[in-house]
Structure formats: structure tokens, C-alpha cells
Amino acid sequence: xxxxxxxxxxxxxxxxxxVGLGKSGISAVRFLLELGLEVxxxxxxxxxxxxxxxxxxxxxxxxxxxTGGHTSEFFCSADSILVSPGIPxxxxxxxxxxxxxxxxxxEMALAPEFLRTPVVAVTGTNGKSTVTSxxxxxxxxxxxxxxxxxxxxxxxxxxxSGPQDAEVAVLEISSFQLDTAGEFRPRVAVLLNISPDxxxxxxxxxxxxxxxxxxVRHQLPADTLVYxxxxxxxxxxxxxxxxxxxxxPFSVEKPPAGGAFLQGDRITLEGFxxxxxxxxxxxxxxxxxxxxxxxxxxxAAALAARAIGCPPDAVTTGMKxxxxxxxxxxxxxxxxxxxxxxxxxxxxxxxxxxxLQGFEGPVILIAGGRGKGGDYSILASAVRGKVxxxxxxxxxxxxxxxxxxxxxxxxxxKDMGEAVSRSITLAESGDVVLLAPACASFDMxxxxxxxxxxxxxxxxxxxxxxxxxxxxxxxxxxxxGLS
Numbered sequence: 001x002x003x004x005x006x007x008x009x010x011x012x013x014x015x016x017x018x019v020g021l022g023k024s025g026i027s028a029v030r031f032l033l034e035l036g037l038e039v040x041x042x043x044x045x046x047x048x049x050x051x052x053x054x055x056x057x058x059x060x061x062x063x064x065x066x067t068g069g070h071t072s073e074f075f076c077s078a079d080s081i082l083v084s085p086g087i088p089x090x091x092x093x094x095x096x097x098x099x100x101x102x103x104x105x106x107e108m109a110l111a112p113e114f115l116r117t118p119v120v121a122v123t124g125t126n127g128k129s130t131v132t133s134x135x136x137x138x139x140x141x142x143x144x145x146x147x148x149x150x151x152x153x154x155x156x157x158x159x160x161s162g163p164q165d166a167e168v169a170v171l172e173i174s175s176f177q178l179d180t181a182g183e184f185r186p187r188v189a190v191l192l193n194i195s196p197d198x199x200x201x202x203x204x205x206x207x208x209x210x211x212x213x214x215x216v217r218h219q220l221p222a223d224t225l226v227y228x229x230x231x232x233x234x235x236x237x238x239x240x241x242x243x244x245x246x247x248x249p250f251s252v253e254k255p256p257a258g259g260a261f262l263q264g265d266r267i268t269l270e271g272f273x274x275x276x277x278x279x280x281x282x283x284x285x286x287x288x289x290x291x292x293x294x295x296x297x298x299x300a301a302a303l304a305a306r307a308i309g310c311p312p313d314a315v316t317t318g319m320k321x322x323x324x325x326x327x328x329x330x331x332x333x334x335x336x337x338x339x340x341x342x343x344x345x346x347x348x349x350x351x352x353x354x355x356l357q358g359f360e361g362p363v364i365l366i367a368g369g370r371g372k373g374g375d376y377s378i379l380a381s382a383v384r385g386k387v388x389x390x391x392x393x394x395x396x397x398x399x400x401x402x403x404x405x406x407x408x409x410x411x412x413x414k415d416m417g418e419a420v421s422r423s424i425t426l427a428e429s430g431d432v433v434l435l436a437p438a439c440a441s442f443d444m445x446x447x448x449x450x451x452x453x454x455x456x457x458x459x460x461x462x463x464x465x466x467x468x469x470x471x472x473x474x475x476x477x478x479x480x481g482l483s
Contacts (some may be wrong), residue, residue, distance in 0.1 A: 006182075015079050017082070020044075032082070040068040070093040081094070084106075085151065095368075108180070122172050129427075135301045146168050149169070150173050183283055193228050224304075282319065292354075326454035329341055352367060354366075362432070366435045367388075392413065
């Protein structure tokens, strides 16, 4: 199949349709209008649910808008279609457009022809936002002007619409974005891990894994791949991936020949000296990156940063300056020797298992929500012997109780307030109370951020009545995080 030449399609006077009017969709409208295209938008939600100022802006710009669903007639009237990341590619209207020969692409497909800045692209099931943010922090410590965006919150089209004056663009990329990425080619690709997720959208785990692995599809031999050598699927697939001169593994299981290794709180990098064998050491003590999950994230970020020319002292400074992202293993409070952690971003089994891996135990785990069709056996091995009790809420609580009731004490609770109350009753000094849901949030909450903030407020309210609680951090505004 011939690649789409977007500069021929996206020229003044041509008709472009954008599917989805979220943050990415609005940014794409702005970008395509600047190119002089005739732009239309199809939004599944009703007009009454949309921001009035956005609707007025679209009207002023002459953008045609359909709401409340997607029609084949509207789609087939376009010369090209740009889909937002969350839009299912099996929409009947998209299928009709595909049959009509209309090119369909996502914002990452714009990079080869419109982006002038070298790209570090980060993907994986878990840890993407942390690694992307940390690479950005290291680049800033190195004195580099950096754009950090993609799935992490700032659309790529925002950067494309500006002066593009950064020295490096660090992009978090989801599997949904990779599905429509066209000829996208990162200078440095970071492949963190692959475990079952979004199986409610993909036709099985193999299809989801293939999406993640596609981040390297168009890399050239001179490009770099940073990858998790401990991930069995990535190891298995590595021989099938395109050859490149820069292949940098990271591991906690055994020191790789060139790459990074984590032992305790020390990261060792090898292969960046003049002879390709020099070693560098970095300590995680005194940073917000302690524990195995964040140690893996730190190794990936350090390798990527060194691969794009950041010096060792910038890696050290960047790690020290890095602040843990909200709802990602954030310490919320400590009461009588019991620590409360918010990892609401753990929206799949692999992420919850990774969070548990970072604690010595015992753990009281608050989990549940809307299941994604994943395999709870991934989490079962982490629960066994470490989790003293599971407090389950939401749509998946019944199924999770069946699976985990054989491994530990399980209670189903009606809401987050009851979950926190029961955790305080069950916890003893030295225990950890961990919110790591292993599920999406949308059955009970607006987003994973809303769920995490609800947990935090429930802990705070319990603290005010019980006393003896040291609160950590400040109130976090609820964002519109996905999952």
C-alpha cells in the first residue's frame, strides 16, 4: 500500500474532516485551518454537551459540525479524515469512508511531513507519562529547549502550529495514536513494557501488542531503540524488529551488554564512553523515583536522554528535579505508621501488579471499576502473599472477588468513602493502603484523576476525625485523564 502524502492532501481548498472534538480535535481544527483547508468536524456527543465558546469559534471559522453521532454521508464528503486518538477505527462511517478510498490518519502521521524537530517517542502499557516527563526534565537540565506532549496532554498539532523552535520533541504515544501514525518515525523509540490492556477495543492481546511494537516500524538503522529487556514479549519480538545501530536495553534481572541495569537504588549505564564501554552511575535515593517500577522508568529515561546528547550531570539533575506525577504512586498521607498511596492511573492489571511490586508489604489494595477485558492472572501473582486484604468497588468487583477471594481476604464496598473507612479499620502500623484499581474509572468517576482525588479527599476526611495524620502534597485539580 502506497503511503499517504499528506502535503498533497492538506493543501488550501481541500476538504478535511476531523473526528472527535476533544483537546486533540480542537487543536487539529486550528492546525488545518492555518493550512487553508475547508474543515468539518464530526462529534459523537450532543451539541448541548459541548463548550459554548468552542461552538461559537467553530461557527466563526466556518467549520461545519455534525453532533450526536457520525454519518457516512458526512464522512464521505471529505477528501481526508483525521481521527482523534479515542475514536474507534471500526465506526461504520469510517468503514464507509475507507471503502470510498478516503485517506484516514491521526495526528502522529503529520510528523514526517510537517515536524522539523527530532522526536523521542515513548510507548508501553504502563509508565509512559512518567518517562516522557522525566526525559523532558533531563533535557531542560541539559539546557535544551524541549517540547513535551502527545498523549500526555499537549497535542502535537499545537507544536506544529507554532514556530517549532525546540531542539527535541518528547512525545508520549498511546496504542490508539500508533494505529493511525502512518509513516511516523522517531529518532529514539522507547518501548517500556507490553501487558494486556484495552482488550475491549482490540481483537485480542496480539493485536494490541502489534500496535505497541509498530513504534519502530519506520525507524532507520541509525535510529535508537530503548527497550525493556525484562519484558518477555519484547524479548521474543526483538529479533523480528528492524535492525538499527543503537539498541539500548534496560533490566533489573541481569546486567545487559550496553544499556542500563538497576541494583537497589543505583542505576548503571554502560556504553556511552568514547570506547563504548564506559560506565556511569546514578542514584535514585533523594529522588521521587525509588522502587522497582520507577527504577525501570528512570533507566528508560536516562538511556533516551543520553542517546540524544544530554550529559551525565543533566541526568542526575533532572532526576532530582523530577516531581512524581499526580495519581501515579503518589504518597497521600501517613497515619500511625500506615501509608496511603494513590495510583489511580493504574487502569489495567499490569499497572496494578507493577505498583504492588514496589512495596515490601503488607498491602491493603483498593481496586475495581470498569473492566477492560484483561486477564486477572497477571495481578494474581502480585496479590498472593503481599496483599492482606482487597477492597473492591465498581462494575468489576463481583468478577474480581471470584478471582482474588481464593488468594486473600476480599470485601466488596459501595463507594470510595467506604473503601477508605474499611482500610483504616483493617490497617496496622507498617501497612500500606494502595489505590491501584486495575480498571477504568468511567463506571463511577469522570476520569482516573477524579477517582484519585476522591480517594485523597476520603483519606483527608477520615484523618480529620481520627487525628494523628500527616498529609502529603496539596490538593490536585481533577483533570480529564483517560481510562
